[in-house]
Amino acid sequence: MRGAWPDTTKIVPSDITPYEKYCSRRTLLAGGLGLAAAGLSGLMRSAQAQTATGAALTYTPNAQYSVTDTPNSFKDISTYNNYYEFGTDKSDPSENAQKFQTRPWTLFIGGECEAPGTFALEDILKPHPLEERIYRMRCVEAWSMIVPWVGFPLADLIKRFKPTSKAKYVEFKTLMDPKQMPGERGSVLDWPYTEGLRMDEAMHPLTFMTVGLYGKVLPNQNGAPLRLITPWKYGFKGVKAIVSMRFVERMPVTTWARSAPSEYGFYANVNPAVDHPRWSQATERHIGGSLFDQRRPTLPFNGYANQVASLYAGMNLKTYF
Amino acid sequence: MWATKWVAKPLVFAACLAPALYLALGAFGVLGLSLGADPVKYMLHACGLWALRFLFITLLMTPLRDVTHSVFWLRFRRMFGLFAFFYVLLHLTVYIVLDQSGQIGALWQDVLKRPYITIGMLALLMLIPLAVTSTAKMQRRLGRRWTKLHQLIYVIAVLGVWHFWWQVKKDIREPLVYACILAALLSYRLLKRRKMTIAARATR
Numbered sequence: 001m002r003g004a005w006p007d008t009t010k011i012v013p014s015d016i017t018p019y020e021k022y023c024s025r026r027t028l029l030a031g032g033l034g035l036a037a038a039g040l041s042g043l044m045r046s047a048q049a050q051t052a053t054g055a056a057l058t059y060t061p062n063a064q065y066s067v068t069d070t071p072n073s074f075k076d077i078s079t080y081n082n083y084y085e086f087g088t089d090k091s092d093p094s095e096n097a098q099k100f101q102t103r104p105w106t107l108f109i110g111g112e113c114e115a116p117g118t119f120a121l122e123d124i125l126k127p128h129p130l131e132e133r134i135y136r137m138r139c140v141e142a143w144s145m146i147v148p149w150v151g152f153p154l155a156d157l158i159k160r161f162k163p164t165s166k167a168k169y170v171e172f173k174t175l176m177d178p179k180q181m182p183g184e185r186g187s188v189l190d191w192p193y194t195e196g197l198r199m200d201e202a203m204h205p206l207t208f209m210t211v212g213l214y215g216k217v218l219p220n221q222n223g224a225p226l227r228l229i230t231p232w233k234y235g236f237k238g239v240k241a242i243v244s245m246r247f248v249e250r251m252p253v254t255t256w257a258r259s260a261p262s263e264y265g266f267y268a269n270v271n272p273a274v275d276h277p278r279w280s281q282a283t284e285r286h287i288g289g290s291l292f293d294q295r296r297p298t299l300p301f302n303g304y305a306n307q308v309a310s311l312y313a314g315m316n317l318k319t320y321f
Numbered sequence: 322m323w324a325t326k327w328v329a330k331p332l333v334f335a336a337c338l339a340p341a342l343y344l345a346l347g348a349f350g351v352l353g354l355s356l357g358a359d360p361v362k363y364m365l366h367a368c369g370l371w372a373l374r375f376l377f378i379t380l381l382m383t384p385l386r387d388v389t390h391s392v393f394w395l396r397f398r399r400m401f402g403l404f405a406f407f408y409v410l411l412h413l414t415v416y417i418v419l420d421q422s423g424q425i426g427a428l429w430q431d432v433l434k435r436p437y438i439t440i441g442m443l444a445l446l447m448l449i450p451l452a453v454t455s456t457a458k459m460q461r462r463l464g465r466r467w468t469k470l471h472q473l474i475y476v477i478a479v480l481g482v483w484h485f486w487w488q489v490k491k492d493i494r495e496p497l498v499y500a501c502i503l504a505a506l507l508s509y510r511l512l513k514r515r516k517m518t519i520a521a522r523a524t525r
Contacts, residue, residue: 080358
């Protein structure tokens with residue numbers, strides 16, 4: 001399989017078309033009808049999408065799993081985020097990730113499942129129709145955004161690999177490549193970045209494998225080519241540039257929990273009642289507002305309590321933060 | 322003397338105001354300047370850093386005098402110290418007015434509950450008597466006690482760096498640089514004091 005791949009050193013942007021071609025086979029809610037249905041916010045969004053830089057994706061908006069708030073600008077989303085592999089400043093990822101190679105890309109899927117293997121990203125993505133979901137995003141640093149992601153439910157991907165009864169958690173890892181990721185040359189965190197979900201969290205319909213932003217291929221700095229989004233959890237759960245997904249029996253030790261166990265837990269559910277030891281989580285500053293905007297109250301499970309609170313019934317969320 | 326008072330001082334004064342001017346213009350997008358996606362956080366951070374920098378510049382004047390054998394530097398010390406106070410006040414103002422939307426209750430809770438804010442606030446409060454007694458008149462009136470009182474700046478600078486260090490999420494490289502600079506400024510004084518005691522003993 002490996003021999004069939006093109007020489008990575010000779011890849012030019014136009015070589016990635018097979019993936020785009022695959023996308024174009026998907027149904028598209030395009031043109032006037034789609035825009036009219038999406039209404040004014042859709043119009044504003046499409047204006048934003050034009051400023052987005054990646055190749056266009058084919059997707060269906062999923063209103064059921066979208067909030068109605070106006071998304072943040074493409075500029076805010078793509079120039080202000082944490083991605084320590086590319087530096088610890090919010091502007092570092094957009095400055096340092098431009099040359100990051102996302103094709104070809106392989107993904108290892110294994111552990112406690114019936115169909116493990118190493119796969120080309122194209123083969124991983126092929127069966128999944130893409131949808132757009134406008135999710136809230138709440139950073140553990142007490143700021144928030146609204147983001148129109150494009151992707152597919154992680155549950156659909158997991159089902160293909162038939163996890164066994166021993167699979168209690170899923171562990172994800174980011175690419176380890178200090179040559180391309182300058183942050184990995186330092187020791188700010190233990191590399192590669194490792195995240196995890198309990199199996200029921202991973203199978204939850206809100207849990208989203210993300211390949212796009214604003215209808216276009218995900219910018220490198222936002223986690224291309226494949227990242228996780230769990231909108232009811234703090235943003236650091238959203239592991240980026242995923243190369244490995246393992247089904248495991250024991251709870252994985254996640255990067256931030258290892259780095260500061262008293263400050264960052266495995267669950268990392270957004271919770272205004274449980275403060276970070278050094279700052280309050282009761283309110284958040286919404287990015288993109290005016291200078292004099294008030295902080296907004298943070299909602300339990302980031303506003304997704306109706307959908308996900310039952311996952312944690314009977315658990316002490318102060319202990320399992 | 323004339324040149325210092327009417328040329329050098331106004332120029333230095335204007336330069337010290339430049340960061341604040343940049344923040345004001347950037348906050349309102351004047352001249353195409355921008356403070357990024359989270360301008361409040363940017364301002365908060367910038368004012369805090371400039372306060373620390375001005376504290377360090379203030380502390381640098383004595384070593385400069387010693388090295389150059391010129392008291393020229395000391396003419397600017399009060400101005401730098403007052404600018405440190407100015408940026409600390411700006412830091413607090415941005416925190417209260419923009420970050421916390423004027424909710425003093427929340428501020429009070431933060432001061433009590435969050436150690437890094439407690440020590441930051443402590444440093445700010447300690448700067449007040451220094452600013453108040455910064456005039457030549459007060460200096461004369463307080464005499465030796467003035468020197469004693471103004472040694473508080475060492476404590477304030479330590480608290481300031483500590484405040485910075487404690488609120489960083491993970492990457493401590495930047496506060497580490499500040500801590501090293503402060504360590505150098507303070508050890509210079511310790512070494513000098515030791516040298517002077519030894520010299521005093523020798524002459525006795």
